[in-house]
Amino acid sequence: GAVVSQHPSWVICKSGTSVKIECRSLDFQATTMFWYRQFPKKSLMLMATSNEGSKATYEQGVEKDKFLINHASLTLSTLTVTSAHPEDSSFYICRGGGNGYGYTFGSGTRLTVV
Amino acid sequence: GQQLNQSPQSMFIQEGEDVSMNCTSSSIFNTWLWYKQEPGEGPVLLIALYKAGELTSNGRLTAQFGITRKDSFLNISASIPSDVGIYFCAGRGDSWGKLQFGAGTQVVVTP
Numbered sequence: 001g002a003v004v005s006q007h008p009s010w011v012i013c014k015s016g017t018s019v020k021i022e023c024r025s026l027d028f029q030a031t032t033m034f035w036y037r038q039f040p041k042k043s044l045m046l047m048a049t050s051n052e053g054s055k056a057t058y059e060q061g062v063e064k065d066k067f068l069i070n071h072a073s074l075t076l077s078t079l080t081v082t083s084a085h086p087e088d089s090s091f092y093i094c095r096g097g098g099n100g101y102g103y104t105f106g107s108g109t110r111l112t113v114v
Numbered sequence: 115g116q117q118l119n120q121s122p123q124s125m126f127i128q129e130g131e132d133v134s135m136n137c138t139s140s141s142i143f144n145t146w147l148w149y150k151q152e153p154g155e156g157p158v159l160l161i162a163l164y165k166a167g168e169l170t171s172n173g174r175l176t177a178q179f180g181i182t183r184k185d186s187f188l189n190i191s192a193s194i195p196s197d198v199g200i201y202f203c204a205g206r207g208d209s210w211g212k213l214q215f216g217a218g219t220q221v222v223v224t225p
Contacts, residue, residue, distance in 0.1 A: 006156070032211055043117060043202065043215045044157070093156045097211050103147055105156035
């Protein structure tokens with residue numbers, strides 16, 4: 001149980017364009033979705049926490065207008081990287097939870113901005 | 115966010131050897147978790163610990179929740195090549211749902 005499906009697994013986009021990453025909870029209701037960013041050989045850095053039907057809470061230093069999070073349903077949360085630049089290239093991972101107790105991660109999305 | 119102190123940073127071991135890694139924190143945690151991450155993949159949960167003193171096994175993996183609630187260790191017995199990867203500890207304290215992560219232990223197993 002507790003499967004989180006993340007798509008796409010990798011994406012290459014041109015600088016200035018926007019990219020949307022989706023995370024779906026397949027067998028549970030993810031009332032909360034945590035979004036992380038991971039740099040090579042580094043640990044996971046929490047970017048934001050989203051709760052279904054409400055605005056996301058962003059960690060200090062994360063630009064909310066750059067990283068748009070939508071959590072409109074109990075099974076789907078999306079992260080949109082707007083006006084992407086090469087420095088946004090990274091590995092993005094979601095973690096889904098019901099009532100904050102979810103410990104299952106998605107498979108990650110490798111974003112490369114050229 | 116704040117990181118846990120995870121050691122060692124890396125381990126190069128021979129197949130069949132045991133592996134041990136640990137995490138410590140200055141804060142008390144209610145839950146300790148151990149994950150394995152392979153290149154290009156998200157972390158996969160190996161073991162979850164919910165009570166101080168709890169000792170839990172998952173196949174060749176054994177993890178313990180420290181009595182002080184500020185530390186945890188993970189042991190891998192009789193390592194095999196597919197144990198290669200980065201192992202992360204994570205702790206959940208009072209912050210609702212948020213996890214703090216260790217920096218990871220890279221395990222390399224040679225035949």
